[in-house]
Amino acid sequence: MTDADDLRRRTAELLAAHPPTRLPPPPSNEGPAGPHLWSATDRLEFLRARFDAGLAWVHFPEGLGGLDAPRSLQAVVDAELEGAGAPDNDPGRIGIGLGMAAPTILRFGTDEQKQRFLRPLWTGEEVWCQLFSEPGAGSDLAALATRALREGGTEAGTGGDWIVDGQKVWTSSAHLARWAILIARTDPDVPKHRGISYFVCDMTDPGVEVRPLRQITGEAEFNEVFLTGVRIPDAHRLGAVGEGWKVAQTTLMNERVAIGGARTPREGGMIGIAAAGWRARPELRTHDLHQRLLKLWVEAEVARLTGERLRQQLTMGQPGPEGSGMKLAFARLAQEISGWEVEFLAEDGLTYDDWTMRRPDGVDFTGREAGYRYLRAKGNSIEGGTSEVLLNIVAERVLGLPPEPRTDKDVAWKDLPR
DSSP states (O other): OHHHHHHHHHHHHHHHSSEEEEEOOTTOOOOOOEEEEEEEEHHHHHHHHHHTOSSSSSOBBTTTOSSOGGGHHHHHHHHHHHTTOOOOTTTTHHHIIIIIIIHHHHHHOOOHHHHHHHHHHTTTOOEEEOOBBTTBBBGGGGOOOEEEESSOOOOTSSSSSEEEEEEEEOTTTTTSEEEEEEEEETTTTGGGGEEEEEEEETTTSSTEEEEEOOOOOOOOEEEEEEEEEEHHHHHHGEESTHHHHHHHHHHHHHHHHHHHHOOOTOOHHHHHHHHHHHHHOOOGOOOHHHHHHHHHHHHHHHHHHHHHHHHHHHHSOOTTOOOOOOOOHHHHHHHHHHHHHHHHGGGGGGGOOOOOOOOOOOOOOOSSOHHHHHHGGGGGGGHHHHHHHHHIIIIIIIIIOOOOOOOOTBBBGGGGGO
16 A cells, blocks of 8 residues: 555655766866756656656556555655656646546556557657637537548447548647547537547647637637548547547546646735735725735635645546536636736736737746736636536536526437537
8 A cells, every 4th residue: 555655765766766967067177066957858767767656646557657546645746856856747838638638548548548648648748739629619519510530440340540620729739739639520410419539639640730829918829720631540539439528528527627726825826916916016005905805815715725625536536527616716716816906006907018929838827917817817717618618517517406408409410500
């Protein structure tokens, strides 16, 4: 049984076996050698070794970056490595792979798929993106029209290739990604939720075209992706044919936890920035702004503690609909706090440092100045499921309220008006 002491021992052995490179002494050979520093080679070697030692995500199975240990013990490993100054895997850059692709592959992937994809995903050698939303299938994702037609295969329904045509939109990190998790329609003759299959798509294949989408912030963090005759081997299908919606639910539940349930310290994130500004600029304070900040501070702390409870629940299994509630709270608070900050800073809150079009490596909700945070927060209630959709999920799956009438529930996708 793996416990905290065992993990500390394993972590110490990892650090001893893979220390950082010590810089050589100055050219004059006078004085001691330089400090220990992690080179790019050291970093990758260390991350690979950490994965192989089962210290990447300790709750994963042995041989897949874990030790079948309780998820809560990951904090022990992370604290030891952080204290030693060890490099991390740049989670902001590979968040889609870590938070969405990995748990889906673990649950539905074959042994070959797990062995092929999980290690380079965790080390950051291969970046992932998510090909779900479409121009006509955002909030109503199951209405997606991207088609996958089978070519070849056996009578048992395995093997061969799938030829994919369609368009995806709002794809974070598509300009960096090697792989994508993709859902496409494989049977238009059944209701929309039952005719979808789930694939892993190679973003370097012919027929994949990525175009930037410039946002209100000036950046092109998102992309649109055009798929024209893209050939995907059946070996890159996750789950059974036609059961892609079931697989996608695992991805979506993990996505909402990843967006809304990220661990932050007390007074961290957006509320920490607002509170620091209040303390630093006493000349801008008013009674009304003070009352509103106190209310937001309390709500942010409630959300943080709720997130801690949600992460404890995750140690018992897969994320459930509660993650939708966390994502709802995250979006509302980010928008209200950033709005408060702009109002508090008055004319300084309206400045914007640089509107140059960039294609960033990751998402930074709290980066740059107040104007950027205010504009970027507007997307929080859209990405990862709109707030309206999440309210329905909470109402039906958490509170047990009657579902809204759905007239298209038993209608074949091909017969739906578009």
